[in-house]
Amino acid sequence: MDGIGENVSEEAKASFWKKNIKAVPGRPSPKKDPRGNRQRNSSSTSFQDFQDSVSDAWDIGDDEFCIISDVKISKKVAQSAALSVLNSHRCPSAGETSPALKPCDFTVSEEKKIEALQYLASHRDPQMASPAHCTSTPQVPNSPHSQRQFPGRPQPLRGNTGRSKFHIQSREGADCETSKLERFQPLLETQLLNLEELRQLSWSGIPVKVRAITWRLLSGYLPANFERRQQVLERKRLDYRNLVKQYYDTERDETRQDIYRQIHIDIPRMSPLIALFQQKTVQEMFERILFIWAIRHPASGYVQGINDLVTPFYVVFLQEVIPADGDLDNWEVSSLPKEQRDIIEADSFWCLSKFLDGIQDNYIFAQLGIQHKVNQLKELIQRIDGPLHRHLQHHGVDYLQFSFRWMNNLLTRELPLHCTIRLWDTYLAESDGFASFQLYVCAAFLLHWRRELLVEKDFQGLMLMLQNLPTQNWSDSEIGMLVAEAYRLKFTFADAPNHLQSGER
Known part of the structure; x- marks a missing residue:
């Protein structure tokens, strides 16, 4: 796939991020x-x-x-x-x-x-906005968006019985979950884990009961050797506590204070309808994780959107320590012993660090990794579905307008949280890293909405659709179909970049 973005002109590359000339920690910002x-x-x-x-x-x-x-x-x-x-x-x-x-x-x-x-x-x-505040908002005639409830956006509660749709339990049924668990447990208990076999089992979804330990192994946080795991965990958790004492609990210079200020602003905006993430204890944990990560990665520092990538790890590791029938949405994290909270925080930090190592160029100066992937997505859709590509181009929809967020946030803002966690089962199981596979996931995701997009006849309707795709009722089965289609696209196009070339621009 390296050749897909080569058609971008040198002039476009030179002018794309021209304004980024002011130096801040690790990457400039424009004046x-x-x-x-x-x-x-x-x-x-x-x-x-x-x-x-x-x-x-x-x-x-x-x-x-x-x-x-x-x-x-x-x-x-x-x-x-x-x-x-x-x-x-x-x-x-x-x-x-x-x-x-x-x-x-x-x-x-x-x-x-x-x-x-x-x-x-x-x-x-x-x-x-509530309906009372929307009377002056123009509506698109005969548009399916006029009555649509959008995912990713907070929805008004309906009466006293309304509750958040935050669930991460598997929806595949108890029998399937039990069958999967029977295959995972013996493998996880072997003295020398076969990581390739674990990836194959995990690709189609991981049982909730063993998801936390499996994610630690797949991310490279834990070694395959069973006897060394506890020793590694204790050492890495101690290392994280020392990092917090060294960088977070000390007086910060102006540069680090700017990083902290931006993180402090972003955290309260995260998942506003999920009570768990509005708890002060949880927000402080996220602040420490993101601040330490930014200090340890000066080439990128903190970039908006990385806060969303902590969420799946945090939830999976939190679920490991609360009762199976506990209400995760409203669980009071401050009621947990400090030792357990420290473990959740440290493991979330190290797994996030390992996870982002494969997509570091997405967050360095100019976010060149995302720029390249957006161009690849455009070329891929142009070859796979010419009518859809021409429809978007005809109405002036630039791929950057909608797919930047998909790439930057790894679809966390487009999918319910339980679906994001199921998707990350597959991402972590990708043997060559998920960075290349995510391109095909985004392509499959766009193609999934092909029929609805072709119905829209103007720029506004298309952008409303693309910015608010109706995934609020998605379950594990939809994610399974999505990754299967992404695998088909990757198998077809990944090793044949010339297939993506077309004289039609």
Whole structure:
């Protein structure tokens, strides 16, 4: 797959991240653009309507700057750039251009356009407006979105009986779970574990009872030798406690204080409808994990979205220590002994570190790994499903607008948490690392919604759909079908990059 992104012009590569020139820990951020106040035209009201209708994509809570993976841009510049994109979508076909909406009426640099698209792709409003506040929001006529309940966004509770959909128990049934467990347990108890056999068993899902120990083994945190495991656990957990004392519990310089401040802002926004993640104890644990990880990885530092990647590890290791019939959604973590809390925190940190080692280039300066994967996804869809690709291109939908978040957050914001955990069973079981496999998962995920996307006939409808795919009722069976389709695509295309080349752009 290395050849897929080679068609991107050198000029595009040079200008894509041109503004990132200010040095911060490990990666630069751009300076404030004094040209943010651009002349607005008569379509500003329409832009405001569009902005209101996609409240999932714009974080209206930010005051002065919009923050994109530690890249700061003026809100006025982002809106101005997005406005020019909308104007180009409104322009009729060649030969019928309206004098009031000529493309040359409003110009914007390529880097500002990319920044606006990246912001659109990476944010959603943490609060969902109630029906009383939505009377002025424009609706798309005959659009299936007018009555759709979107996943990933907080939904208003319906009466006193409403409860969160946060479940991570396997939905495959007790018999299947028991059958799987009977195959896992003897393997896990062998003196010298056969990791390849464990990967094969884990690829189709891991029983809840042995998921925590299996994830530690698959991530490389634990050794295959049974006798050495306890010794390694004790040493690594002690190492983490020492790191906390060395970096977190001491006075921070200005650079580290900036990192801590950003983490401290992001953590409360995480999973706002899941009571577990609103507990002060849990948020403090996440802060320590993310801060220590950022200090130990100065090439990337802390990047928005990494906080979402801690969640699956934390939940799996928490479930290991609470009763099987416990309400994980509302479990009071502070009631656990401190020793158990320390174990959950340390194991989450080390497994996260191992997990991110394979996708480190996703979070270094300019996030070049994600840029490359977005280009690969575009080439892949163009070859696999030409009609869908042309439909997106015809309506001006850039792959960066929706797939940046898929790549940056590994679909954690597109899927319910129990589905994310099931998906990560497969990610961790991929023998060559999941980084390449995730491309095909994203392709299969997009193709799954092909029929619904082809129904949408404008840019707004497509973006509403792509930013809010209806996965709230998904279970393990849907994830099983998704990874199976992703495996088929990988088997077909991974070793044949020339198949992805096409003269049709």
